[in-house]
Amino acid sequence: MPMDRVLFGDNQFFGVNHMSEEKARAQALRFQSLEAIIEVLDSAYAEGIRTFMCTSHERVADICDHFRAHSDKYPDYLFYPCMPYAHKYANAVTEHGMIEALRMLLPRDGAMAAMLKGGIALANKDIESIMQLLIDAEMKMFEQLRTPVIFMQNVITDLLLGLRMNQCFRIFHDHVRSKYGAEPGFITMNLPRLLDTLDALGIENPIVCANINKIGFRMCGGTQAYERAIANRRFRPVAMSIFASGAISPREAIDFVCAQPRIESIVFGASGRANIRQTKALIDELSVRPIVA
Amino acid sequence: MIRTGMIGLGKMGLSHLAIARAHPELDLVAGCDASTYLIDILSKHAGLKCYTDLDKMLAEEALDALIIATPSKLHAAMVDKALGRNLHIFCEKPFVLDVAEGERLASLAKQKEVVTQVGYHYRFVGAFREAARLVASGALGVVHHVRAEAYGPVVLRRKGSTWRSTQEEGGGALYDYACHAIDLVNFVFEPPTSVSGIVRNRVFSGDVDDEVYGTLHFRGGASGQVSVNWSDESFRKMSTKISVWGTNGRITADRQECQLYLREAHDALPGVAKGWTVRYTTDLSEEVWFYLRGEEYSAQIEYFARSIQARRLGGENSFESALAADKVVAMMLGEATTPDLPGKRRGGFWARLRQGGLAVNARN
Numbered sequence: 001m002p003m004d005r006v007l008f009g010d011n012q013f014f015g016v017n018h019m020s021e022e023k024a025r026a027q028a029l030r031f032q033s034l035e036a037i038i039e040v041l042d043s044a045y046a047e048g049i050r051t052f053m054c055t056s057h058e059r060v061a062d063i064c065d066h067f068r069a070h071s072d073k074y075p076d077y078l079f080y081p082c083m084p085y086a087h088k089y090a091n092a093v094t095e096h097g098m099i100e101a102l103r104m105l106l107p108r109d110g111a112m113a114a115m116l117k118g119g120i121a122l123a124n125k126d127i128e129s130i131m132q133l134l135i136d137a138e139m140k141m142f143e144q145l146r147t148p149v150i151f152m153q154n155v156i157t158d159l160l161l162g163l164r165m166n167q168c169f170r171i172f173h174d175h176v177r178s179k180y181g182a183e184p185g186f187i188t189m190n191l192p193r194l195l196d197t198l199d200a201l202g203i204e205n206p207i208v209c210a211n212i213n214k215i216g217f218r219m220c221g222g223t224q225a226y227e228r229a230i231a232n233r234r235f236r237p238v239a240m241s242i243f244a245s246g247a248i249s250p251r252e253a254i255d256f257v258c259a260q261p262r263i264e265s266i267v268f269g270a271s272g273r274a275n276i277r278q279t280k281a282l283i284d285e286l287s288v289r290p291i292v293a
Numbered sequence: 294m295i296r297t298g299m300i301g302l303g304k305m306g307l308s309h310l311a312i313a314r315a316h317p318e319l320d321l322v323a324g325c326d327a328s329t330y331l332i333d334i335l336s337k338h339a340g341l342k343c344y345t346d347l348d349k350m351l352a353e354e355a356l357d358a359l360i361i362a363t364p365s366k367l368h369a370a371m372v373d374k375a376l377g378r379n380l381h382i383f384c385e386k387p388f389v390l391d392v393a394e395g396e397r398l399a400s401l402a403k404q405k406e407v408v409t410q411v412g413y414h415y416r417f418v419g420a421f422r423e424a425a426r427l428v429a430s431g432a433l434g435v436v437h438h439v440r441a442e443a444y445g446p447v448v449l450r451r452k453g454s455t456w457r458s459t460q461e462e463g464g465g466a467l468y469d470y471a472c473h474a475i476d477l478v479n480f481v482f483e484p485p486t487s488v489s490g491i492v493r494n495r496v497f498s499g500d501v502d503d504e505v506y507g508t509l510h511f512r513g514g515a516s517g518q519v520s521v522n523w524s525d526e527s528f529r530k531m532s533t534k535i536s537v538w539g540t541n542g543r544i545t546a547d548r549q550e551c552q553l554y555l556r557e558a559h560d561a562l563p564g565v566a567k568g569w570t571v572r573y574t575t576d577l578s579e580e581v582w583f584y585l586r587g588e589e590y591s592a593q594i595e596y597f598a599r600s601i602q603a604r605r606l607g608g609e610n611s612f613e614s615a616l617a618a619d620k621v622v623a624m625m626l627g628e629a630t631t632p633d634l635p636g637k638r639r640g641g642f643w644a645r646l647r648q649g650g651l652a653v654n655a656r657n
Contacts, residue, residue: 015529019573020549028529086529091446093304099330127338158585162311163341189584193315217575220584247575 001148001184002264003051006283007080007270008044008276009240009269013037016181019245027271036063038101043273045074049278053080053209053267055153055233058088061141068144079147082187083138086155102130105137131171139180146268149207150176151185158190161197170201183207185238192229209238212263214256217244232258238265250282294320295381295511295601296355300347300371301363302326302335305385305412309362310341312591315388315583319358320599325350325514329640356380358601365463369394372612376401381408383597386474388615390463392623399612403474408600410593410608411615413476413531415548417589417596419577424535424546425481432559433539439482439509441474445531447523465501467493467622470521470531476618477535478517480508482544484617485509489626496524508627548587549574 011017013018014180015028031037041052041063045153054060067077092101105117139150152172160168169186176184185207198206216223218241237260243253257263266283297319299310306326314321325344326332332343344350351359351374358381361371369389375382376398388411389395402409415421428436447469476483487510496503503524509517523531534547542555553570555562581591593610600608607613 140507159311162315244575
């Protein structure tokens with residue numbers, strides 16, 4: 001299933017801003033209420049953006065509730081979950097230690113069997129079962145919503161990549177496909193390196209989301225290596241951080257991304273209707289250029 | 294290739310391990326942790342050769358360098374062992390808990406001519422480097438005040454079960470947060486000569502301080518303030534900021550940006566107009582070969598590797614440099630006015646482990 005050209009991101013809702021802590025705080029203030037978030041998502045929807053690419057932040061559960069309750073209003077709406085919201089994990093590990101944190105993050109409600117399985121998996125260091133349970137725990141909030149693509153968040157992808165725990169990518173890939181009938185995706189700051197690893201695992205034509213911007217911000221390996229990878233390697237690129245937190249003007253930023261025809265989708269976040277409209281219009285305008293061989 | 298070992302595979306340890314394994318010049322030959330659980334997972338799923346005993350790892354692996362990321366209380370003895378084998382050492386912050394011991398180790402490292410580095414990663418954040426550069430330029434005029442702050446959501450309820458919640462183990466906001474703030478003062482301005490009005494308070498913790506405040510005094514008459522609180526949920530993650538006031542302006546820097554206000558343009562900063570100049574992380578960050586959580590974590594490991602290759606002794610964050618932060622911590626502990634933290638308890642888990650022959654654990 002092809003992805004939409006334009007995906008809507010969630011950083012702005014949860015106080016994530018790579019440019020300014022003050023701005024991040026102002027956004028966190030503004031989006032304290034669910035209504036404020038829904039209003040922005042509605043604006044994006046009105047502009048034709050129907051895919052929300054979001055972390056499994058605990059507040060996303062409320063957003064999911066809204067979309068479940070109003071499914072008639074959003075008949076074609078899609079969620080692309082990105083898991084996990086890493087600070088949830090990091091804070092739990094700091095407070096409780098690694099093993100206890102794992103125990104806490106594994107599902108405890110519902111089926112006793114899941115708990116039992118979790119306990120046994122923990123004791124046996126059965127990493128496949130542990131990962132499956134963690135994925136299921138993160139996916140709980142998205143129940144009954146359409147999630148055709150499920151991403152592994154970059155902190156986890158890149159941690160596993162550095163540790164060379166490559167099998168985890170395969171486990172994630174297989175579980176997302178078999179249990180959720182979804183396409184697995186990987187977010188990374190280290191695109192060329194990740195592609196090598198996924199290739200070696202035989203994961204074909206993977207969806208990979210990475211920073212792709214004109215100034216090379218957080219593109220490890222360098223802009224040229226990214227451009228080469230996008231042009232020559234078989235994967236489905238999703239561009240994020242295209243504006244490099246505002247360091248690049250909108251037209252210039254989008255022009256750079258759209259000039260690389262193999263980029264399938266672009267994810268961006270914005271807080272205002274005018275901004276969303278302008279960005280969407282620019283992407284639409286610059287995406288129709290003929291593909292240069 | 295630099296044959297490197299790692300001890301302590303907790304939260305910071307795993308992050309260092311991932312970065313070090315991705316580094317083209319480091320050959321991460323083995324890891325060590327007392328948690329057999331972690332060791333089993335890493336050896337099975339990451340193909341890492343693992344030990345549960347540091348002595349055994351040091352004896353069996355011909356290492357060039359050791360990365361230490363264990364709980365703070367264990368640092369000194371491990372650094373000592375590594376120096377005994379003439380290894381280059383990267384040690385997590387804080388360097389050591391006892392200044393006299395730190396002085397001995399720093400001087401031993403100097404004598405052995407090995408590279409030493411402590412994990413004060415903020416010195417590798419572009420915005421803080423820019424702040425240090427601007428202050429060093431003299432453009433602020435005579436500096437008269439410095440403020441370093443760190444806030445974050447570490448301890449938010451009455452509960453604590455890791456080494457971070459035990460004073461003796463080097464836990465508490467003083468060692469975990471204030472050290473960073475103090476090191477930034479040392480980096481961006483200079484180390485203070487004395488401290489006063491120190492407040493160390495518990496908010497939720499039973500045994501350690503959750504907030505630390507204090508006044509710093511510098512040799513030229515400038516004053517400073519440190520303000521840290523790790524029980525502040527309004528911050529998504531640790532947030533650190535330094536401000537410097539001088540007769541010709543001021544600077545405020547955090548991880549994202551460096552804001553400069555100049556009353557008058559200054560010859561030391563050609564092209565910088567009077568008034569506000571802001572530079573952002575997108576402009577100030579230098580590209581790293583591998584990214585995990587922030588450029589600074591990779592940049593500091595890269596710097597360590599380069600130091601070893603170039604035999605650069607006394608570079609950024611050397612033992613000596615980190616010891617300057619430990620000394621300020623010691624002054625703050627000596628000056629603390631409120632409230633009395635519980636006296637020495639019987640040895641904690643780590644202390645007992647240590648007495649039992651330096652086994653290591655790092656469920657941090």
